[in-house]
Amino acid sequence: xxxxxxxxxxxxxxxxxxxxxxxxxxxxxxxxxxxxxxxxxxxxxxxxxxxxxxxxxxxxxxxxxxxxxxxxxxxxxxxxxxxxxxxxxxxxxxxxxxxxxxxxxxxxxxxxxxxxxxxxxxxxxxxxxxxxxxxxxxxxxxxxx
Amino acid sequence: xxxxxxxxxxxxxxxxxxxxxxxxxxxxxxxxxxxxxxxxxxxxxxxxxxxxxxxxxxxxxxxxxxxxxxxxxxxxxxxxxxxxxxxxxxxxxxxxxxxxxxxxxxxxxxxxxxxxxxxxxxxxxxxxxxxxxxxxxxxxxxxxx
DNA sequence: TTATTATAATTTGAATTCTAACATTTAGAA
DNA sequence: TTCTAAATGTTAGAATTCAAATTATAATAA
Numbered sequence: 093x094x095x096x097x098x099x100x101x102x103x104x105x106x107x108x109x110x111x112x113x114x115x116x117x118x119x120x121x122x123x124x125x126x127x128x129x130x131x132x133x134x135x136x137x138x139x140x141x142x143x144x145x146x147x148x149x150x151x152x153x154x155x156x157x158x159x160x161x162x163x164x165x166x167x168x169x170x171x172x173x174x175x176x177x178x179x180x181x182x183x184x185x186x187x188x189x190x191x192x193x194x195x196x197x198x199x200x201x202x203x204x205x206x207x208x209x210x211x212x213x214x215x216x217x218x219x220x221x222x223x224x225x226x227x228x229x230x231x232x233x234x235x236x237x
Numbered sequence: 238x239x240x241x242x243x244x245x246x247x248x249x250x251x252x253x254x255x256x257x258x259x260x261x262x263x264x265x266x267x268x269x270x271x272x273x274x275x276x277x278x279x280x281x282x283x284x285x286x287x288x289x290x291x292x293x294x295x296x297x298x299x300x301x302x303x304x305x306x307x308x309x310x311x312x313x314x315x316x317x318x319x320x321x322x323x324x325x326x327x328x329x330x331x332x333x334x335x336x337x338x339x340x341x342x343x344x345x346x347x348x349x350x351x352x353x354x355x356x357x358x359x360x361x362x363x364x365x366x367x368x369x370x371x372x373x374x375x376x377x378x379x380x381x382x
Numbered sequence: 383t384t385a386t387t388a389t390a391a392t393t394t395g396a397a398t399t400c401t402a403a404c405a406t407t408t409a410g411a412a
Numbered sequence: 413t414t415c416t417a418a419a420t421g422t423t424a425g426a427a428t429t430c431a432a433a434t435t436a437t438a439a440t441a442a
Contacts, residue, residue, distance in 0.1 A: 101348055103375055180384080208245070219372050225373035227248060328389095
């Protein structure tokens, strides 16, 4: 079924536009000025603290080298800390500081509110099928690993 | 149904990881070295030539300012041309050169083959529901405009 | 007509990200 | 043990992208 695969490829190419449309016009006001990668990092940390640099770099979509700079900046701003993981001295586990947690909370709420307000324009049926579609896709991620 | 909206927001946040997983390990070998934005631009041009700079910048996910640089580089490499649209002298319509078209074809094929080979790991049923889910999402894009 | 506002693309310097090389540590094989 | 290969994170310089101001054109109102 290579035909289906190619169709999937075509659709995947359009996903960034989808998220772009959803995020259009979002405005996240934080006490400290942050780049998008910094905001994303805080959001992921807010959900799952204590993972490695490499893990977060993948979630944010940066190379390890670039993510080092992001972590440096967040640490300089006092929002995260690198903690050592004893059983593997190569790894750094990242955690939020108190202020980092408070700002991450703000970002998380803004993000959710913005998207919720966008999809409110859909009727109930479309919204439901959108949610189902997203769940299908996300659950497919795991099967590909 | 703000609850559904928030759930959607959470899932949307995971989409970049999904595309990241699908594209992991992709290797596009072209006669001329290209950046990712340049490759994306050629792919979109391959599908729809003659749109404006702003239109492509949105598809690629760059600001207009950044996209000017991408178009400059592609023009310097002889892969695209800016053509004037007579009825609006502000706009530049982009078109592929002969070589640009040939390279765009390579990129398009590599992209599709790579993703097709990835999703081959899924069984027929999962593959079908993935395709349906993607179609649902893409068709939702339009309704939000 | 003229003035005003909006749109398309460019420019510039600053900020961010990438690529490639590196040091350190771990895991596994010989 | 020792060797080799792989994984983690960092570094440095090049490449890319961003934000904001600018120019030119178009659309609209006065």
